[in-house]
Amino acid sequence: MAHFIKNELTALGAEIELRDLGKQEGTDVDLPPIVLGRYGSDPKKRKILVYGHYDVQPALVEDGWDTEPFKLIQKDGKLIGRGSTDDKGPVMGWINCIQAHQKAGIEFPVNLVICFEGMEEYGSDGLDDLIRTEKDKFFKGVDATCICDNYWLGTSHPVLTYGIRGCSYYAVTVSGPSADLHSGIFGGMVSEPLIDLTHVFSKLVSPKGKILIPGVMDMVVPLTPEEEELYDDIKYSMDDLYAATGSKTNLFDTEKESLMARWRYPTVSFHGVEGAFSAPGAKTVIPAKVSGKFSIRTVPNITPRKLDDCVTEYINKVWEELGSKNKLEIKLLHDGMWWLSSPNHWNFEAAKKATKAVWKVDPDMTREGGSIPVTLTFEEELKKNVLLLPMGRGDDGAHSINEKLDLINYINGIKTLSAYLHYAAVEPMA
Amino acid sequence: MAHFIKNELTALGAEIELRDLGKQEGTDVDLPPIVLGRYGSDPKKRKILVYGHYDVQPALVEDGWDTEPFKLIQKDGKLIGRGSTDDKGPVMGWINCIQAHQKAGIEFPVNLVICFEGMEEYGSDGLDDLIRTEKDKFFKGVDATCICDNYWLGTSHPVLTYGIRGCSYYAVTVSGPSADLHSGIFGGMVSEPLIDLTHVFSKLVSPKGKILIPGVMDMVVPLTPEEEELYDDIKYSMDDLYAATGSKTNLFDTEKESLMARWRYPTVSFHGVEGAFSAPGAKTVIPAKVSGKFSIRTVPNITPRKLDDCVTEYINKVWEELGSKNKLEIKLLHDGMWWLSSPNHWNFEAAKKATKAVWKVDPDMTREGGSIPVTLTFEEELKKNVLLLPMGRGDDGAHSINEKLDLINYINGIKTLSAYLHYAAVEPMA
Ligand SMILES: [Zn+2]
Ligand SMILES: [Zn+2]
Ligand SMILES: [Zn+2]
Ligand SMILES: [Zn+2]
Numbered sequence: 001m002a003h004f005i006k007n008e009l010t011a012l013g014a015e016i017e018l019r020d021l022g023k024q025e026g027t028d029v030d031l032p033p034i035v036l037g038r039y040g041s042d043p044k045k046r047k048i049l050v051y052g053h054y055d056v057q058p059a060l061v062e063d064g065w066d067t068e069p070f071k072l073i074q075k076d077g078k079l080i081g082r083g084s085t086d087d088k089g090p091v092m093g094w095i096n097c098i099q100a101h102q103k104a105g106i107e108f109p110v111n112l113v114i115c116f117e118g119m120e121e122y123g124s125d126g127l128d129d130l131i132r133t134e135k136d137k138f139f140k141g142v143d144a145t146c147i148c149d150n151y152w153l154g155t156s157h158p159v160l161t162y163g164i165r166g167c168s169y170y171a172v173t174v175s176g177p178s179a180d181l182h183s184g185i186f187g188g189m190v191s192e193p194l195i196d197l198t199h200v201f202s203k204l205v206s207p208k209g210k211i212l213i214p215g216v217m218d219m220v221v222p223l224t225p226e227e228e229e230l231y232d233d234i235k236y237s238m239d240d241l242y243a244a245t246g247s248k249t250n251l252f253d254t255e256k257e258s259l260m261a262r263w264r265y266p267t268v269s270f271h272g273v274e275g276a277f278s279a280p281g282a283k284t285v286i287p288a289k290v291s292g293k294f295s296i297r298t299v300p301n302i303t304p305r306k307l308d309d310c311v312t313e314y315i316n317k318v319w320e321e322l323g324s325k326n327k328l329e330i331k332l333l334h335d336g337m338w339w340l341s342s343p344n345h346w347n348f349e350a351a352k353k354a355t356k357a358v359w360k361v362d363p364d365m366t367r368e369g370g371s372i373p374v375t376l377t378f379e380e381e382l383k384k385n386v387l388l389l390p391m392g393r394g395d396d397g398a399h400s401i402n403e404k405l406d407l408i409n410y411i412n413g414i415k416t417l418s419a420y421l422h423y424a425a426v427e428p429m430a
Numbered sequence: 431m432a433h434f435i436k437n438e439l440t441a442l443g444a445e446i447e448l449r450d451l452g453k454q455e456g457t458d459v460d461l462p463p464i465v466l467g468r469y470g471s472d473p474k475k476r477k478i479l480v481y482g483h484y485d486v487q488p489a490l491v492e493d494g495w496d497t498e499p500f501k502l503i504q505k506d507g508k509l510i511g512r513g514s515t516d517d518k519g520p521v522m523g524w525i526n527c528i529q530a531h532q533k534a535g536i537e538f539p540v541n542l543v544i545c546f547e548g549m550e551e552y553g554s555d556g557l558d559d560l561i562r563t564e565k566d567k568f569f570k571g572v573d574a575t576c577i578c579d580n581y582w583l584g585t586s587h588p589v590l591t592y593g594i595r596g597c598s599y600y601a602v603t604v605s606g607p608s609a610d611l612h613s614g615i616f617g618g619m620v621s622e623p624l625i626d627l628t629h630v631f632s633k634l635v636s637p638k639g640k641i642l643i644p645g646v647m648d649m650v651v652p653l654t655p656e657e658e659e660l661y662d663d664i665k666y667s668m669d670d671l672y673a674a675t676g677s678k679t680n681l682f683d684t685e686k687e688s689l690m691a692r693w694r695y696p697t698v699s700f701h702g703v704e705g706a707f708s709a710p711g712a713k714t715v716i717p718a719k720v721s722g723k724f725s726i727r728t729v730p731n732i733t734p735r736k737l738d739d740c741v742t743e744y745i746n747k748v749w750e751e752l753g754s755k756n757k758l759e760i761k762l763l764h765d766g767m768w769w770l771s772s773p774n775h776w777n778f779e780a781a782k783k784a785t786k787a788v789w790k791v792d793p794d795m796t797r798e799g800g801s802i803p804v805t806l807t808f809e810e811e812l813k814k815n816v817l818l819l820p821m822g823r824g825d826d827g828a829h830s831i832n833e834k835l836d837l838i839n840y841i842n843g844i845k846t847l848s849a850y851l852h853y854a855a856v857e858p859m860a
Contacts, residue, residue, distance in 0.1 A: 165614065169712045178676025184595060184800020187727050188639055188697030189671060189688045191679045195637055195700050202632035207625055207752045209618055241619060246608025249621045249755040258619050267618030269716055270625050272706030277723060279704065282599045282763040284725055284800075286699055293707060295714055297617050322637045325679040333712040370614025370714075 001054045002033050002118055005091065012098045014039040014114065021119070021126040032118025034130060036138055039098060040111040048424055049113040049145040049382070051374065052091040053120035056083035057399050064401045077407050084405040086398035089413075090148035090391045091116055096414045097421070109425035113142055120149075120374075128377050135381045144347040144424060145378045145386040148417065152393045153366050157235040158359045158416070160351050161388035163263060163367030164375060166298035166338035168307055171274070172200060172315060175289035176326035183284045190286070194276055196324045197292045203318045204294060205268035209251050209261070211296075215310040216266055219302040223264070230343070231256045234364045240394075263367035267297045293333075297369065304335035339376040339386075340367075346427040347385040353427075354419035358412050389420060431484045432463050432548055435521065442528045444469040444544065451549070451556040462548025464560060466568055469528060470541040476855055479543040479575040479812070481804065482521040483550035486513035487829045494831045508834040515835040516828035519843075520578035520821045521546055526844045527851070539855035543572055550579075550804075558807050565811045574777040574854060575808050575816040578847065582823045583796050587665040588789045588846070590781050591818035593693060593797030594805060596728035596768035598737055601704070602630060602745060605719035606756035613714045620716070624706055626754045627722045633748045634724060635698035639681050639691070641726075645740040646696055649732040653694070660773070661686045664794045670824070693797035697727045723763075727799065734765035769806040769816075770797075776857040777815040783857075784849035788842050819850060 006016045014037045021031035032055060059069035059082040067073045072081040079089065094114070101108050119125045131139065152159050174193040181190065205211055236255050242248050252258045261267065271293040277283045298307060312330055319328045342348070343365045355363040372388070379386045391413035397403045436446045444467045451461035462485060489499035489512040497503045502511040509519065524544070531538050549555045561569065582589050604623040611620065635641055666685050672678050682688045691697065701723040707713045728737060742760055749758045772778070773795045785793040802818070809816045821843035827833045 167614065167714065169714070171712075176675075176677050176679040181675060182800055183697075183699035183701070183725060184597065184727060184798070185692065186675060187699040187725075187799060188691035188695060189681060190675055190677070191637065191639075191681055192699060194702070195635060195698075198628055198631045198700060199637050201628045205625060207621065207629050207754050209621075209625075245606075245611060245616060245620055247606050247620070247755075249606040251619060251621055261618035262615065265618060267613075268625075269613035269617040269622060269714070270628060270706075271613070271713055271715055272624065272708050272717060273703050274708055274710060276700075276702030276708070277704075278702050278706070278708035282601075282723065282725075283701055284597065284599070284699070285701055287702060293712065295613060295617075295712075297614060324637050325677075368614070369617065370612060 002035055005035050005054060005095070005116060008095050009037050009039070009098075009114070012039070012095070012102065014098070019130060031125060034118070034127065035114065035116040037114035038111065039114065040108050042111060045109065045111050046143040046425055047113055047141050048110045048421060049115060049139065049142045049378070050094050051115045051145065051147045051378065052094065052149060053087045053117045054091050055118045055121050056086065056088065057121055059401070066402055074407065078404040079407060079410060080402060080404045082403055084403055085151070085392035085396035086403065087120070087149045089405045089410060093148065093391060093410065093414045093417055097418045100414065100418060109422045112421075113139065124374055127374060131377050131381050139382055142382050142384055144384050145382065146347070146351070146420065147372070147375060147378075147386060147388050148391055150368060150372065150388050150390045151396055151398065152390055153234065153236050153364060154240055155393045155395050157361065157364055158355050159364040159366040159390060160343065160348055160355070161366050161368055161390065162343040162348065163340040164338060164372055165263070165367075165369055166302070166304065166336050167295055167371050168298060168304050168335040169293070169295040169333045170311065171291045171293050171331045171333055172197065173289065173291040173329045173331065174200070174326050177286070177288040180288045181286040183286045186286055191324045191326050192286050193326050194273070194287050194290050196322060196326050196328070197273070197290050199322055200315060200318055200328070201270060201292050201294065209267060211266060211268050213310055213314045216296070216302065216307065219306060220265060221300045223260075227264070230365050231259055234259060234366070262369040264299055266299055266302060268294060269297070270294050298338050300338060300340050302338070304337060308332055308335075336371050336373050337376055339379065341379070341386060345385045346429050347387045347424065350423035350427040351387055351389050351420050353423045354416050357419050358415045389416070432465055435465050435484060435525070435546060438525050439467050439469070439528075439544070442469070442525070442532065444528070444542075449560060461555060464548070464557065465544065465546040467544035468541065469544065470538055472541060475539065475541045476573040477543055477571050478540045478851060478854055479545060479569065479572045479808070480524050481545045481575065481577045481808065482524065482579060483517045483547045484521050485548045485551050486516065486518065487551050489831070496832055504837065507837050509837060509840060510832060510834045512833055514833055515581070515822035515826035516833065517550070517579045519835045519840055523578065523821060523840065523844045523847055527848045530844065530848060539852045542851075543569065554804055557804060561807050561811050569812055572812050572814055574814050575812065576777070576781070576850065577802070577805060577808075577816060577818050578821055580798060580802065580818050580820045581826060581828070582820055583664065583666050583794060584670050585823045585825050587791065587794055588785050589794045589796040589820060590773065590778055590785070591796050591798055591820065592773040592778065593770040594768060594802055595693070595797075595799055596732070596734065596766050597725055597801050598728060598734050598765040599723070599725040599763045600741065601721045601723050601761045601763055602627065603719065603721040603759040603761065604630070604756050607716070607718040610718045611716040613716045616716055621754045621756050622716050623756050624703070624717050624720045626752060626756050626758070627703070627720050629752055630745060630748055630758070631700060631722050631724065639697060641696060641698050643740055643744045646726070646732065646737065649736060650695060651730045653690075657694070660795050661689055664689060664796065692799040694729055696729050696732060698724060699727070700724050728768050730768060730770050732768070734767065738762055738765075766801050766803050767806055769809065771809070771816060775815045776859050777817045777854065780853035780857040781817055781819050781850050783853045784846050787849050788845045819846070
């Protein structure tokens with residue numbers, strides 16, 4: 001796939017380098033290289049960095065696909081196949097941009113800097129290092145970045161995305177006996193780790209989603225009237241939520257509150273328990289050592305470090321109050337910072353004009369609840385604005401069966417990317 | 431094994447029948463038959479029913495055994511091998527009783543009624559039905575029952591066992607979304623089943639073991655001074671508990687309180703969660719449907735029916751207070767009744783005298799925390815006293831690796847069983 005992209009771009013006159021990432025850790029398998037490229041080198045033009053990934057999620061017909069997942073099918077106005085929307089389609093979109101300009105005889109408006117990786121679905125191995133190493137070399141002079149690798153909020157209205165929540169993931173381990181015990185014999189004689197853990201977890205968040213860890217909500221930036229206004233016109237309905245979750249178990253009754261809960265407020269989620277009985281049926285064991293997993297989605301201005309202090313101090317206090325003789329250990333398994341851009345930056349203004357020109361509507365300004373870590377790395381290392389400009393719709397089924405990209409999204413997407421580059425070439429930087 | 435026992439007993443002059451139990455459900459495998467036998471038919475003698483089982487737990491050298499598990503080894507005063515203590519050793523003990531009487535030329539004191547099954551470790555398939563069917567036929571006229579299939583409390587003092595706790599096992603299922611959700615996208619927008627479940631479970635029992643379900647403790651018979659006295663001299667130390675659990679996570683500081691918690695008070699244990707993330711590592715899923723498993727060990731006079739009312743009513747009330755839009759379902763997976771005998775019945779008096787005669791000490795009167803359901807069936811169906819007269823020690827490792835039976839326990843055990851029959855033959859029934 002890297003070679004295919006290289007050949008396509010080289011044929012169009014781009015300078016392409018395949019950056020080798022070595023072997024996968026502990027194996028003899030070559031990692032797919034990062035495609036680095038330049039198209040245009042006019043010192044009078046702006047430099048726009050575009051990112052995408054050419055690797056995809058695994059897929060098998062047996063998973064339930066209606067078609068062969070690795071054969072692209074066009075049907076009922078949809079391009080169906082693995083990677084159609086995530087993220088081979090958008091990667092092809094950038095290549096089509098160049099082709100379209102050449103065929104139409106229109107001068108390309110910017111110097112394009114290309115970064116297409118092949119390890120995104122597996123944690124972007126090596127990409128952060130490459131960005132840090134190349135920030136003053138290959139990436140030198142970049143004026144703005146555009147990432148085309150997320151989705152519209154719904155299915156009918158184009159969006160631009162200016163924020164992503166971070167995530168701190170914890171394991172809280174309670175241990176006592178040296179081995180699992182029979183509850184008939186020892187039940188009542190010893191402190192049970194799982195009972196202790198349950199009590200600790202019940203003190204982290206209420207059933208209504210209220211975070212009970214002191215200090216966390218204090219770090220959240222207050223809602224301003226201007227920010228609140230951004231939510232007013234977003235095309236999202238509670239029915240979208242009901243459809244997506246297959247239930248009406250919403251915590252909030254309005255679209256606005258629901259989207260704020262997803263985008264601008266932190267949340268605590270429980271994922272499960274490691275070490276306890278988890279099979280069907282009835283087993284009368286007292287588990288000796290259990291790890292409860294929970295994560296906190298973070299937003300401005302929560303820092304993982306301060307959050308960790310709050311979490312650790314609070315859980316230790318709760319633990320002391322329990323008065324158990326078991327042992328408790330708190331472990332931060334991973335953390336990732338939130339990202340928040342200014343939706344009024346010239347990079348966004350260019351994308352707004354492009355969207356309006358192609359789709360005839362103003363894009364909704366959205367944020368994402370989940371994480372796309374490379375976004376933050378680009379912004380922090382290159383110190384330039386990053387824009388998320390999605391091509392596909394919210395129901396495309398990235399990572400799921402029957403992944404698709406609507407043909408109109410593909411065609412208008414290519415037009416939007418092209419128009420974006422034209423506006424980005426001239427938009428006042430002030 | 432059934433045929434070996436049949437041959438041994440037949441050679442000694444017993445009448446033996448192998449009672450066929452048919453095929454294992456859904457397979458073509460013959461179930462091991464129940465060995466029913468009679469030794470002696472003198473109408474002037476009492477009829478004593480003895481129960482044991484000739485099946486054992488699975489065992490592989492790879493599990494960590496120091497010797498071949500299915501080859502009996504005698505070493506350092508111990509008989510080592512699978513089934514040595516649970517329950518092939520005791521079964522052989524009864525056969526040795528008859529042999530010893532014959533070799534010594536002593537008249538056998540009672541008419542022995544024998545019931546040795548081969549499915550105990552797998553739930554005693556078919557045994558309850560057989561007891562009910564045969565109570566007025568094969569088991570007609572039995573005066574008392576003796577079961578040799580449990581253990582001393584510790585390692586140095588013989589015991590008789592007069593009580594067993596029951597067990598009611600519950601699954602509480604909370605469900606919401608139609609499929610697992612990504613916590614980045616949906617965290618904060620929907621009620622999470624695992625958060626709800628955690629809150630419900632935290633209201634069942636305190637970390638100190640206090641049952642929070644109203645009505646349960648009210649059903650427990652009050653402790654009388656006479657019963658309390660039974661605990662005074664029991665040879666059990668906190669060190670035994672520390673050794674058995676490999677920890678010092680005891681809920682109570684004294685032996686007496688600890689044993690009462692194990693024997694005469696109900697306890698709530700948490701076993702685990704089905705449907706949540708249970709593997710190592712970090713997965714950011716919101717589980718759509720989770721079943722929490724807990725059990726309550728029951729004691730006089732808690733009945734499973736009344737307990738179920740208390741549990742259901744209370745959890746439904748807690749659930750209503752949570753105010754979640756998820757769905758909750760309470761399911762009683764199984765229940766088994768407690769059993770409590772009179773430690774002053776003539777059957778026990780005979781066993782006390784036998785123990786004193788052989789071991790030169792008075793036995794401790796113990797109860798068991800776990801369940802041996804057949805005990806209750808024998809007592810309820812035959813309406814005669816049941817005595818648990820253990821042969822092995824508390825550290826024999828039944829169900830574990832390197833299962834053993836101390837040689838002195840085997841030899842003195844045979845003597846105790848024999849002496850018991852002699853005392854049981856003459857002990858006043860009043
Ligand atoms: Zn992607
Ligand atoms: Zn993806
Ligand atoms: Zn047994
Ligand atoms: Zn057993």
